[in-house]
Amino acid sequence: MYSREEIIEILKNTGDNEQLFALADKVRHEKTGDEVHLRGLIEFSNICKRQCKYCGLRAPNKKVSRYRMMPEEIILCAQNAAEAGYKTIVLQSGEDDYYSRDILCRIISGIKKFDTAVTLSIGERSFEDYKAFKDCGADRYLLRIETTDKDLYKKMHPGMDINTRIRCLEHLRELDYEVGTGCLVGLPDQTPESLADDILFFKEINADMVGIGPLIPHPETPLKECPPGSLTTALKVMAITRIILENINIPATTAMETLDPEGRILALKSGANVIMPNVTPTIYKNKYEIYPNKAGYSENALKSRKYAEEILKKAGRSISKGYGFRKK
Numbered sequence: 001m002y003s004r005e006e007i008i009e010i011l012k013n014t015g016d017n018e019q020l021f022a023l024a025d026k027v028r029h030e031k032t033g034d035e036v037h038l039r040g041l042i043e044f045s046n047i048c049k050r051q052c053k054y055c056g057l058r059a060p061n062k063k064v065s066r067y068r069m070m071p072e073e074i075i076l077c078a079q080n081a082a083e084a085g086y087k088t089i090v091l092q093s094g095e096d097d098y099y100s101r102d103i104l105c106r107i108i109s110g111i112k113k114f115d116t117a118v119t120l121s122i123g124e125r126s127f128e129d130y131k132a133f134k135d136c137g138a139d140r141y142l143l144r145i146e147t148t149d150k151d152l153y154k155k156m157h158p159g160m161d162i163n164t165r166i167r168c169l170e171h172l173r174e175l176d177y178e179v180g181t182g183c184l185v186g187l188p189d190q191t192p193e194s195l196a197d198d199i200l201f202f203k204e205i206n207a208d209m210v211g212i213g214p215l216i217p218h219p220e221t222p223l224k225e226c227p228p229g230s231l232t233t234a235l236k237v238m239a240i241t242r243i244i245l246e247n248i249n250i251p252a253t254t255a256m257e258t259l260d261p262e263g264r265i266l267a268l269k270s271g272a273n274v275i276m277p278n279v280t281p282t283i284y285k286n287k288y289e290i291y292p293n294k295a296g297y298s299e300n301a302l303k304s305r306k307y308a309e310e311i312l313k314k315a316g317r318s319i320s321k322g323y324g325f326r327k328k
């Protein structure tokens with residue numbers, strides 16, 4: 001395992017990264033195999049009470065046209081995805097309090113009837129909420145730490161507290177979820193040292209899934225003038241994470257593909273083993289604008305799957321038929 005100093009050195013190195021990416025690919029092959037897990041992503045509400053400085057869904061953005069899918073609509077969308085072959089449904093939204101514990105439990109129980117794993121990505125909730133969702137059958141939870149740098153976290157997330165976020169991750173672990181976290185690459189004043197700490201944090205909490213996203217500036221946010229995060233740095237953070245955490249699940253993120261049409265393939269060759277095609281109904285899809293020009297818009301669950309198949313063929317990989325839990 002790399003020391004903090006070694007990670008920093010790799011991140012600072014401006015030369016060739018072929019060796020690093022090849023090693024991450026080898027570890028991915030040995031520890032998780034060549035199959036890629038597809039997760040059908042439903043972005044069910046773009047309403048958010050938070051003010052994250054980088055995110056287009058932030059509450060003060062009055063230019064975004066807001067939507068909220070109703071429980072029956074979400075369940076139907078999940079059914080379509082399950083019928084198209086997806087074995088995991090990911091439910092993602094802004095932090096929208098309309099979705100009470102009861103409503104979410106109804107949605108989760110409805111989806112579990114289709115024999116899929118369910119991943120939630122709906123932000124910070126109480127221990128009791130997390131417990132109720134788990135009791136209804138939720139399997140996994142994604143909650144990126146975004147950055148472990150306490151000062152940067154505070155600047156980027158007005159009114160939020162990094163300790164609450166860490167506590168949420170601890171609660172999820174205690175409740176036996178598969179826990180996903182991750183970070184943004186390219187936040188203002190972010191240093192290689194701070195990215196190294198992010199990677200060590202993933203190890204410390206024994207994350208089951210880690211998503212790394214390059215920052216893509218959104219014009220209606222305070223970070224609109226910020227340059228986009230570097231795809232190469234994001235791939236390096238991802239590759240080091242693979243080498244250190246070995247058998248976890250790592251998505252080739254949409255943000256990577258948005259920055260570069262080859263981004264997802266590069267990610268799949270540098271440690272990633274998961275793709276999350278967007279199966280949100282077309283009428284809502286372009287309203288979930290966390291950043292502009294999100295890659296991978298296709299018309300429905302089947303088309304998204306076909307699109308993923310094409311990408312995988314190019315990368316010489318196959319689609320997994322299982323639920324895609326972390327390999328023991």
Ligand code: SAM
Binds near residue numbers: 123290
């Ligand atoms: N509200 C939930 C939460 O807090 O985990 C989930 C939704 S949130 C929109 C999903 C992820 O989008 C965040 O974890 C963040 O890393 C990413 N994101 C938001 N704005 C972004 C941007 N401008 N560029 C890249 N990723 C962004």
